[in-house]
Amino acid sequence: MVLDDTAQDLLFRQAFTADRFTGDPVDDDTVRAVHDLVRDGPTAFNQQPLRICLLRSAESRARLAVHLSRGNREKTLLAPLTALLAVDREFHRRLPEQFPQFPGASDLFTRHPALRERSALLNGALQAAYFLVGVRAAGLAAGPMSGFDEDGVNREFFSDGRLSVLFAVNLGRPVPGAHTRGPRLAYDEIRTTL
Amino acid sequence: MVLDDTAQDLLFRQAFTADRFTGDPVDDDTVRAVHDLVRDGPTAFNQQPLRICLLRSAESRARLAVHLSRGNREKTLLAPLTALLAVDREFHRRLPEQFPQFPGASDLFTRHPALRERSALLNGALQAAYFLVGVRAAGLAAGPMSGFDEDGVNREFFSDGRLSVLFAVNLGRPVPGAHTRGPRLAYDEIRTTL
Numbered sequence: 428m429v430l431d432d433t434a435q436d437l438l439f440r441q442a443f444t445a446d447r448f449t450g451d452p453v454d455d456d457t458v459r460a461v462h463d464l465v466r467d468g469p470t471a472f473n474q475q476p477l478r479i480c481l482l483r484s485a486e487s488r489a490r491l492a493v494h495l496s497r498g499n500r501e502k503t504l505l506a507p508l509t510a511l512l513a514v515d516r517e518f519h520r521r522l523p524e525q526f527p528q529f530p531g532a533s534d535l536f537t538r539h540p541a542l543r544e545r546s547a548l549l550n551g552a553l554q555a556a557y558f559l560v561g562v563r564a565a566g567l568a569a570g571p572m573s574g575f576d577e578d579g580v581n582r583e584f585f586s587d588g589r590l591s592v593l594f595a596v597n598l599g600r601p602v603p604g605a606h607t608r609g610p611r612l613a614y615d616e617i618r619t620t621l
Numbered sequence: 622m623v624l625d626d627t628a629q630d631l632l633f634r635q636a637f638t639a640d641r642f643t644g645d646p647v648d649d650d651t652v653r654a655v656h657d658l659v660r661d662g663p664t665a666f667n668q669q670p671l672r673i674c675l676l677r678s679a680e681s682r683a684r685l686a687v688h689l690s691r692g693n694r695e696k697t698l699l700a701p702l703t704a705l706l707a708v709d710r711e712f713h714r715r716l717p718e719q720f721p722q723f724p725g726a727s728d729l730f731t732r733h734p735a736l737r738e739r740s741a742l743l744n745g746a747l748q749a750a751y752f753l754v755g756v757r758a759a760g761l762a763a764g765p766m767s768g769f770d771e772d773g774v775n776r777e778f779f780s781d782g783r784l785s786v787l788f789a790v791n792l793g794r795p796v797p798g799a800h801t802r803g804p805r806l807a808y809d810e811i812r813t814t815l
Contacts, residue, residue, distance in 0.1 A: 428654055429760035434628040438754075439661040459808045460622055466805040467633040469753065471767040473803035479812045487815035525803055545742070549767070549787060552743045556662065556750030560632075566623035573665040573743070584815070593743060609667035609719055611660040614653045618673045621681035621778070 438563050443606040445568035446502050448599030453508040453567065455481075458598075461561035468557035470550040472526045476518040477554035478590055480511040491595065494579040499572050506570065506597035511580070512558065513590040514551035519543060551593050562598060570597035632757050637800040639762035640696050642793030647702040647761065649675075652792075655755035662751035664744040666720045670712040671748035672784055674705040685789065688773040693766050700764065700791035705774070706752065707784040708745035713737060745787050756792060764791035 428435065436442075458481065470476070482488050488509055492500045503509055519536035526532055536543040555571075562569045572595045580592045622629065630636075652675065664670070676682050682703055686694045697703055713730035720726055730737040749765075756763045766789045774786045 428658065428758055430628055430631060430658075430758035434624055435658055435758070437624060439658050439751075442661070444663045455814070458812070462808045462812070464622065464624075464629055464633050466808075467636070467802065468750065469638045469763075469765055471765075473805075475806050475811075477811060481812060481814040483814055521806075525806075546767070548739070548742055549746045552746030553750040553753075556747040557633075557754070559663065559747075560751070560754055564622055564624035564629070569663075571663055571665075573740070608661065611667075612669050612715075612719075614656045614660075617656070617669075617671065618652070618675060620649070620675040620677055 437566075438560055442563045443568065443601070443608065445570045445597070445599070445601035447602040447604075448506050448568070448597070449602055451507065451600045453598050457565055457567070458508075458510070461558065461565050464564060465554070465557035465561035468554065470553055471546060472522060472529065472532050474518050474522065474546065474550050475525065475554065476514040476516075476547040476551045477558070478513045478515050479558075480513060480584060480590075482509040482511065490583055491580065494576040494583065495572065495595070496574055499575070502570065503572070503595070503597055507599035508597070510596045510598060511584060511592050512551070512555045512594045512596060513585065513592045514547040515589060516544065516547055516591055517589055518547055547591070548593070555594055559596070562596075566600075567598055568601035572596065631760075632754055636757045637762065637795070637802065639764045639791070639793070639795035641796040641798075642700050642762070642791070643796055645701065645794045647792050651759055651761070652702075652704070655752065655759050658758060659748070659751035659755035662748060664747055665740060666716060666723065666726050668712050668716065668740065668744050669719065669748065670708040670710075670741040670745045671752070672707045672709050673752075674707060674778060674784075676703040676705065684777055685774065688770040688777065689766065689789070690768055693769070696764065697766070697789070697791055701793035702791070704752075704790045704792060705778060705786050706745070706749045706788045706790060707779065707786045708741040709783060710738065710741055710785055711783055712741055741785070742787070749788055753790070756790075760794075761792055762795035766790065
């Protein structure tokens with residue numbers, strides 16, 4: 428590893444999904460700094476489908492909470508900030524400027540909506556992961572959530588149908604305390620060589 | 622940012638998708654070290670669907686190349702190592718050990734195959750992104766590829782239907798040279814606040 432131990436700890440080894448946060452706010456400059464770092468991460472055709480909807484007001488948070496599983500509601504209402512990580516299902520409209528090397532890219536995704544949908548999901552999830560790494564780089568912890576009523580969230584927040592939610596993420600400074608990590612698969616369980 | 626500038630540069634700002642690599646090999650211990658770092662990254666229900674198939678032999682690389690778009694073939698045949706990043710479509714079988722907090726998780730995904738498929742894609746892509754970050758942490762460059770014949774690759778390498786490819790990634794030490802980065806979307810273009 429070229430990355431030093433401190434950075435390895437900050438981003439992965441000592442970083443944990445957080446459920447409870449201190450009262451410290453997460454201001455917009457911090458989220459901007461996270462984005463400005465991780466927006467350089469690669470996506471296919473430089474498509475960058477990720478969009479971020481910050482739920483800062485109590486009212487917006489309450490609108491989300493009803494769509495979450497019961498165990499995720501209180502911690503979301505109490506978190507300093509919640510972000511919806513969504514994808515622009517019409518990302519291909521911007522490809523002529525974002526990826527001029529392949530002028531046919533926009534047409535390709537126009538003609539193949541299922542390919543476009545899959546590409547948005549995969550590349551949006553790549554960017555969601557970069558974002559989670561960036562949150563940790565900022566010294567914060569993330570509490571990503573899935574398994575909620577995605578259609579309900581989309582209707583509630585993205586009623587024009589253009590954006591589609593992937594994850595909701597609580598953000599803040601974690602309350603110090605014991606953390607446990609679920610068992611991870613070993614390299615020899617997940618790797619084959621041909 | 623808490624992460625220092627050197628690490629920010631290594632992982633994002635000075636890191637580039639690579640097409641051409643030096644002759645330096647990428648040995649298995651390096652890939653293992655990458656995995657051992659990034660396996661701590663979070664996935665929903667700790668599901669960890671990602672599987673890595675390393676194409677080390679010339680014969681395996683040739684089997685992949687025929688399924689790639691023409692512009693990706695030569696660079697893949699010449700790369701020190703190519704990894705197929707795939708997901709285990711039956712990831713839910715291991716949830717009882719990986720996520721004992723929710724004993725019903727495995728049944729949930731058994732009953733809802735479309736949810737399982739989407740969850741594998743999204744969480745596998747999260748892990749693919751962690752892997753790309755880890756490759757950079759090891760001082761290497763990645764050349765991720767998509768847009769290939771996924772069904773063809775799956776038939777060629779994962780004929781029992783259990784694994785499904787997300788990305789192929791060339792790995793190595795990049796040839797020094799000029800890099801250009803495609804334009805990235807600005808924070809104010811991708812963020813809304815409610």
